Amino acid sequence: MATFPVIDLAPFLSPTSTRKERRAVALELDQACRNAGFFYLKGHGVPQDLLDNVRQHAIDFFETTSEDDKQRLALRSDDKARGYSRHVDAEKGSHEALDFYRPVEATGSPCGVGQGVNQWPTQPEDFRSVVETYVERMENLGRAVIEALALALGVDAKLFVSRVDEAFWQLRMIYYDRQTSPVSAKAGIGEHTDFGILTFLLADSTKGSLQVRSKTGEWMRADPIEGAFLCNLGDMLAEWTRGAYKSTAHRVVHVSDAPRISIPFFFDPNWDAFIEPVVPSRDGETEGRYVGVRYRDRFVGAMEEALVGVAALVA
Numbered sequence: 001m002a003t004f005p006v007i008d009l010a011p012f013l014s015p016t017s018t019r020k021e022r023r024a025v026a027l028e029l030d031q032a033c034r035n036a037g038f039f040y041l042k043g044h045g046v047p048q049d050l051l052d053n054v055r056q057h058a059i060d061f062f063e064t065t066s067e068d069d070k071q072r073l074a075l076r077s078d079d080k081a082r083g084y085s086r087h088v089d090a091e092k093g094s095h096e097a098l099d100f101y102r103p104v105e106a107t108g109s110p111c112g113v114g115q116g117v118n119q120w121p122t123q124p125e126d127f128r129s130v131v132e133t134y135v136e137r138m139e140n141l142g143r144a145v146i147e148a149l150a151l152a153l154g155v156d157a158k159l160f161v162s163r164v165d166e167a168f169w170q171l172r173m174i175y176y177d178r179q180t181s182p183v184s185a186k187a188g189i190g191e192h193t194d195f196g197i198l199t200f201l202l203a204d205s206t207k208g209s210l211q212v213r214s215k216t217g218e219w220m221r222a223d224p225i226e227g228a229f230l231c232n233l234g235d236m237l238a239e240w241t242r243g244a245y246k247s248t249a250h251r252v253v254h255v256s257d258a259p260r261i262s263i264p265f266f267f268d269p270n271w272d273a274f275i276e277p278v279v280p281s282r283d284g285e286t287e288g289r290y291v292g293v294r295y296r297d298r299f300v301g302a303m304e305e306a307l308v309g310v311a312a313l314v315a
């Protein structure tokens with residue numbers, strides 16, 4: 001049995017559905033967001049061959065790219081965000097990553113954190129077009145889920161969508177190495193919450209590696225369901241809903257003798273969006289806990305923190 005609800009988005013996306021059918025999906029999403037903060041999404045409309053293609057490109061990148069070519073794509077010290085990086089943490093776990101983001105016009109030279117354009121692998125030739133096709137589909141999916149949540153929350157969908165209509169998305173390809181011996185470096189990612197709005201995870205079939213912190217503090221397995229995205233909520237959605245929706249902590253502990261690939265698509269607010277609560281405050285809420293936040297400030301702060309321990313950063 002799946003640990004988290006499996007939600008079929010198809011009736012919400014279909015133009016022939018009734019209001020009642022759309023509303024039923026919205027309420028299912030709403031419940032999942034209030035409870036676990038994690039759910040599986042099927043009926044999302046992103047074609048399986050595109051998912052397979054993106055995943056295969058990620059596997060090939062990490063398994064066949066030479067060290068020199070990886071270094072040519074290494075994160076630069078100005079934008080600190082786009083490109084290849086190797087994260088080394090003996091305690092929490094290590095991994096490699098290749099990051100792409102929505103391009104953001106630079107405000108100066110050198111550009112600020114998160115600004116600028118992506119660095120693309122040159123091989124295979126269709127790498128960029130496959131990823132960009134996927135991103136376009138995922139942006140549409142992100143907006144659809146936001147519309148559903150607006151419906152469930154009873155807030156103006158136009159207001160919600162206006163904060164994500166140029167979403168600062170991030171597509172991250174992550175590689176967790178095989179455990180070669182009991183003493184080799186542990187692969188993984190330490191406990192954290194995501195800081196954006198919604199994360200849509202596409203992963204390989206590895207079980208047991210991704211773990212989610214339950215309300216009572218235990219670690220629960222979040223194993224993949226083929227063809228469905230595993231979705232979780234980020235801190236911006238918690239901020240938007242004054243904590244009614246949960247950004248749930250998770251981690252990766254990968255101790256298999258085979259590597260693991262995962263590809264989260266982070267659907268975040270527009271770079272300049274100000275995210276403030278849209279639902280009324282409840283009795284007993286700590287004064288000033290949800291005061292609103294400029295998304296790009298949060299992003300820059302999170303990046304500075306995340307980059308401690310990055311081993312592949314060019315000067």
Ligand SMILES: O=C(O)CCC(=O)C(=O)O
Binds near residue numbers: 189203250264
């Ligand atoms: O690799 C995974 O399954 C999850 C990665 C993750 O939590 C993240 O990149 O924020």
Ligand SMILES: [Fe+2]
Binds near residue numbers: 192193194250
């Ligand atoms: Fe995460």
